[in-house]
């Protein structure tokens with residue numbers, strides 16, 4: 041996160057760290073992406089975070105990545121479901137969404153606490169200019185390797201027309217994504233934040249409208265962050281969650 045502030049304990053309890061290691065290895069898991077807890081056993085993340093050859097785990101309820109906090113819950117990923125139309129081109133990333141099914145017994149995986157809670161799914165898109173919050177452990181203006189402490193920043197939703205202007209991203213955007221941030225630059229998500237939440241408050245409830253997906257560098261003028269548009273995938277999310285035994 042560029043232009044961010046340290047998150048206070050319990051302020052973003054749906055944020056998870058998605059971590060990988062080679063299958064059947066004894067090496068520690070390595071944080072690769074963010075994710076969003078949407079029910080006890082399901083996490084939303086970006087499709088481009090998923091390497092099917094790796095073992096994944098999810099850490100919830102922790103602000104720090106360099107020590108295991110007493111509030112942390114670590115759960116293995118049982119399976120990952122990548123969107124069928126996920127596609128990367130040199131210009132953009134399309135349908136960048138995946139679901140992680142956590143290991144657990146009869147619908148019980150994450151324990152809800154002050155530090156671990158689910159985010160709500162949206163009903164409908166919000167107007168351009170709405171203020172929302174992004175968070176993650178990704179690269180910052182001072183560290184390309186990311187932050188040990190979870191950071192957050194406020195960003196504004198940018199309309200599709202504005203973000204498709206030639207000086208911004210041009211005609212590569214589709215309805216599976218939207219832009220958020222500031223055209224003057226400075227405040228943005230970055231590498232390592234991918235898959236993490238963009239939430240907006242509706243009636244004092246945080247609703248996940250976006251997942252960190254891509255952008256041209258980070259914090260640059262006329263290059264805002266691009267987020268997976270969760271409202272476009274509500275039927276996909278619900279059908280995959282129902283179909284999974």
Ligand code: 4AZ
Pocket residue numbers: 228229230231232233234252253254255256257258259264265266
């Ligand atoms: C990345 O490389 C990435 N500024 C993620 C987000 C943004 C840029 C790059 C948005 O994963």
